Amino acid sequence: MEKKDIDWSNLGFGYIQTDKRFVSNYKNGAWDEGTLTSDANVVISECAGVLQYAQTCFEGLKAYTTEDGKIVCFRPDLNAARMKDSCERLVMPVFPEDRFVQAVVDVVKANAAYVPPYGSGATLYIRPYMFGSNPVIGVKPADEYQFRIFATPVGPYFKGGAKPITIRVCDFDRAAPHGTGHIKAGLNYAMSLYAITDAHHQGFDENMYLDSATRTKVEETGGANFVFITKDGKFVTPKSSTILPSITRRSLMVVAKEYLGMEVEEREVYFDEIKDFAECGLCGTAAVISPVGKIVDHGKEICFPSGMDEMGPVTKKLYDTLTGIQMGRIEAPEGWIKVIE
Numbered sequence: 001m002e003k004k005d006i007d008w009s010n011l012g013f014g015y016i017q018t019d020k021r022f023v024s025n026y027k028n029g030a031w032d033e034g035t036l037t038s039d040a041n042v043v044i045s046e047c048a049g050v051l052q053y054a055q056t057c058f059e060g061l062k063a064y065t066t067e068d069g070k071i072v073c074f075r076p077d078l079n080a081a082r083m084k085d086s087c088e089r090l091v092m093p094v095f096p097e098d099r100f101v102q103a104v105v106d107v108v109k110a111n112a113a114y115v116p117p118y119g120s121g122a123t124l125y126i127r128p129y130m131f132g133s134n135p136v137i138g139v140k141p142a143d144e145y146q147f148r149i150f151a152t153p154v155g156p157y158f159k160g161g162a163k164p165i166t167i168r169v170c171d172f173d174r175a176a177p178h179g180t181g182h183i184k185a186g187l188n189y190a191m192s193l194y195a196i197t198d199a200h201h202q203g204f205d206e207n208m209y210l211d212s213a214t215r216t217k218v219e220e221t222g223g224a225n226f227v228f229i230t231k232d233g234k235f236v237t238p239k240s241s242t243i244l245p246s247i248t249r250r251s252l253m254v255v256a257k258e259y260l261g262m263e264v265e266e267r268e269v270y271f272d273e274i275k276d277f278a279e280c281g282l283c284g285t286a287a288v289i290s291p292v293g294k295i296v297d298h299g300k301e302i303c304f305p306s307g308m309d310e311m312g313p314v315t316k317k318l319y320d321t322l323t324g325i326q327m328g329r330i331e332a333p334e335g336w337i338k339v340i341e
Helices: 049-053 076-089 097-110 186-201 247-259 271-276 313-326
Strands: 021-027 035-037 056-058 061-065 071-074 123-132 145-154 165-169 206-208 225-230 235-238 264-267 277-284 288-297 300-303 337-339
Touching: 021 097, 035 097, 049 123, 056 076, 056 186, 071 097, 076 097, 076 123, 076 247, 097 123, 097 145, 097 337, 186 206, 225 247, 225 313, 235 247, 247 264, 247 277, 247 288, 247 313, 271 277, 277 313, 288 313
Parallel strands: 165 206, 165 288, 235 264
Antiparallel strands: 021 035, 021 145, 056 123, 061 071, 061 123, 071 337, 123 145, 225 235, 225 277, 277 288, 288 300
16 A cells, blocks of 8 residues: 655654544434544534543544554554543443454554555554543433544654653642543643643653552553563562553563563552662653653752663663564564454
8 A cells, every 4th residue: 555645754752633533422322333434523512422521532543554564453452442441430331341352453454545654664553542422411420422533643653762851740640549541531631731841841741649548659650551670670660540551561470471581560559669670661652661860859859870861781681582573674573463364
């Protein structure tokens, strides 16, 4: 297939409208068959549940061109399962997981001309989302919903390489105990906007959120999970019921153990431990791993031995191995790669 005339090497991380998107509507207790459409506009009531009470959730994943020229997606079944959890928590009807994966495949196939070529550093970002669509004026779940998936080509998250970032310990709370921190609800991200904007104004790249109950344990940032490397080479990542279960983080845990032979610990990580780690990173779909060089706790700097110039050596191995799996350079564990036929 002939690719679109796009300057792939200079793409940013932003929205570009593509040819097709998937839409399915839930009404009278059932989902319709769904369809691919060229209409990029969403038309809903001014009183729609999503507009009044933020009843919405979303996912994010990517399609890649591998070294041998295939178009693939990375573990879309986990995105389907996580959206199921989000829907159940927000009292929304679950879009069947098998249909979710098939809809992802259909959207990628329909927009294959927008999947960047191998080696460009760019990918096709895929955004499934769902929202309450019928008028809701009382505080209650909507009766009708719309599930959609669009795709947009995006450039590499880091242009010119991943440079370590500086983050601060945040005074705001991201999630409450027994709240919605473990699901991908739009409201979680809306709540983080003030804190990230404030962090940027103060000269920081991101926030480190601590647990809201005791403010002694590391949780996550506004949109990524933490990974730490100990001085004796262990992979450590926070365990909490109020952080989002990152698919990238779960994949990195397998990479660390099975590919790099590292000891892996998923456990509570106390803030007091941070000074003793050798490396730190933030992991998520967009960047895979963002290296952290420095954490600032109300003026007190915690600098990691890996420094501010480049990604730490172990973090780099993790990054190279996972991206190698995604791009087809390294053999993937069974079930991780969904080939778009």
